[in-house]
Amino acid sequence: MSDKYQSFTASPIGKLLVKNLGLPSPMKLDRYVEGAPLVDGTVVVGGRGRLAESLPGLLDLLGIASTQAPLPTEGEGATYKGLVFDATGIASSTDLVALRDFFTPLLRRLDRCPRLVVLGTPPESVEGGERVAQRALEGFTRSLGKEIGRGGTVQLVYVADGAEAAVTSTLAFLLSPKSAYVSGQVVRIGATGTKKAAPVKDWQRPLAGKVALVTGASRGIGEQIARVLHRDGATVVGVDVPQAASELQSVMKEIEGDWLTLDITAHDAPQRIAHHLKEKHGGVDVVVHNAGITRDKKLANMKEDLWDSVIAVNLTAPERITRELLDQGVINKSGSIVGVASIAGIAGNVGQTNYAASKAGVIGFVDSLADELENGITINAVAPGFIITAMTAAVPFATREVGQRLNAMSQGGLPVDVAETIAWYASPGSTAVNGNVVRVCGQMMLGA
Numbered sequence: 001m002s003d004k005y006q007s008f009t010a011s012p013i014g015k016l017l018v019k020n021l022g023l024p025s026p027m028k029l030d031r032y033v034e035g036a037p038l039v040d041g042t043v044v045v046g047g048r049g050r051l052a053e054s055l056p057g058l059l060d061l062l063g064i065a066s067t068q069a070p071l072p073t074e075g076e077g078a079t080y081k082g083l084v085f086d087a088t089g090i091a092s093s094t095d096l097v098a099l100r101d102f103f104t105p106l107l108r109r110l111d112r113c114p115r116l117v118v119l120g121t122p123p124e125s126v127e128g129g130e131r132v133a134q135r136a137l138e139g140f141t142r143s144l145g146k147e148i149g150r151g152g153t154v155q156l157v158y159v160a161d162g163a164e165a166a167v168t169s170t171l172a173f174l175l176s177p178k179s180a181y182v183s184g185q186v187v188r189i190g191a192t193g194t195k196k197a198a199p200v201k202d203w204q205r206p207l208a209g210k211v212a213l214v215t216g217a218s219r220g221i222g223e224q225i226a227r228v229l230h231r232d233g234a235t236v237v238g239v240d241v242p243q244a245a246s247e248l249q250s251v252m253k254e255i256e257g258d259w260l261t262l263d264i265t266a267h268d269a270p271q272r273i274a275h276h277l278k279e280k281h282g283g284v285d286v287v288v289h290n291a292g293i294t295r296d297k298k299l300a301n302m303k304e305d306l307w308d309s310v311i312a313v314n315l316t317a318p319e320r321i322t323r324e325l326l327d328q329g330v331i332n333k334s335g336s337i338v339g340v341a342s343i344a345g346i347a348g349n350v351g352q353t354n355y356a357a358s359k360a361g362v363i364g365f366v367d368s369l370a371d372e373l374e375n376g377i378t379i380n381a382v383a384p385g386f387i388i389t390a391m392t393a394a395v396p397f398a399t400r401e402v403g404q405r406l407n408a409m410s411q412g413g414l415p416v417d418v419a420e421t422i423a424w425y426a427s428p429g430s431t432a433v434n435g436n437v438v439r440v441c442g443q444m445m446l447g448a
């Protein structure tokens, strides 16, 4: 499934029309290639706060070359692949000018697909002028995300006091092309649960020795999640409906994984999954609730079965399965639970009251469990925007075109973009990343 408009704009006639008619011109995004360095270039680090001193060392650990601002004038011709600004020292609205002072001169010196990260203090944890200034960072980063262009991304990471050493896995994700289609997001580290990251022995294979359950793994986004978690070292147990058994088996055989065919809404599905994981794998480290369906109709025409099936697959099944795995102690220490929500669950969508309710419910599910989990187990969700899969191929042409272009990157995302975000949550280095909902939507204009 390709983006025909994007291919057209790369052709000579397409380029001419884009230029003369002012049409959107989607840029080919950099994406991570297995075994490649995380960042193909140098990252400039600036700002003065709780993290400034440790940042160069953390980046070095990830094999990322960095240099400190202000830059020496002799390097004026050099260009940069990333910028990280420690804004935790900003304590009042007048201090905010430090953002302009750092970013403005550097914005003209960036390579294509640059990645920018601002680090802040959670506003709710401070008071007075500092709270005001830290909240202001959100407007700054979201606007810069819409301005930057050329496949660039901009994020804000709020780091709780005491969680400074837990930012490494998040920087590895946000500074690398693994986050190609993630922009304008606000991530919280150490906000709930532990403020410490579990140790990561090998940053190329952080999931080595871990077991990951992925529902809906036979195709689309679920298949990519399975492949990326396998690339990161996990043994994947794929689940899908019996009708998808042969596709599921062929994907799982390719990645040396295991499989289980069942309908996740079946009454005994949670017990069967728990039994399988305990007996064959001795537990599970990563649980990804990816299986999902749409049954679109305006509410005025919504039949009961359309409503029921969507809520059952997308929301009730993840709740029941998670509860069973937790009650039976099947999820290992520092494990990770990941929900797959949707932009529709944030912004709402015509014809999708059932789907949007189920996906907003997934966000509620994250909120409800984030404070409750113990043993370093985390829960987070992704909220994909327009991702090019069999599900979105069924969307009528005009709606699909609008869906694909209405974002800062003027294109749809790929299943791998969702998968990489989930792999970041799943890393043992992300035990302080809890209770987040990150949109994988190219910074869609809807529901910001």
Ligand SMILES: NC(=O)c1ccc[n+]([C@@H]2O[C@H](COP(=O)([O-])OP(=O)(O)OC[C@H]3O[C@@H](n4cnc5c(N)ncnc54)[C@H](O)[C@@H]3O)[C@@H](O)[C@H]2O)c1
Pocket (backbone or CB within 6 Å): 215, 216, 217, 218, 219, 220, 221, 222, 239, 240, 241, 244, 262, 263, 264, 265, 289, 290, 291, 292, 293, 313, 340, 341, 342, 343, 383, 384, 385, 386, 387, 388, 389, 390, 391, 392
């Ligand atoms: N494609 C997008 O643009 C997009 C956007 C936002 C959210 N999402 C979400 O991402 C997830 C994956 O979407 P996709 O586009 O890959 O969809 P898809 O239809 O291509 O794949 C979904 C998979 O889930 C499986 N499944 C469905 N019902 C099941 C059940 N009862 N038991 C077990 N397996 C079941 C299907 O057989 C299929 O393999 C879904 O939760 C979807 O809502 C997708």
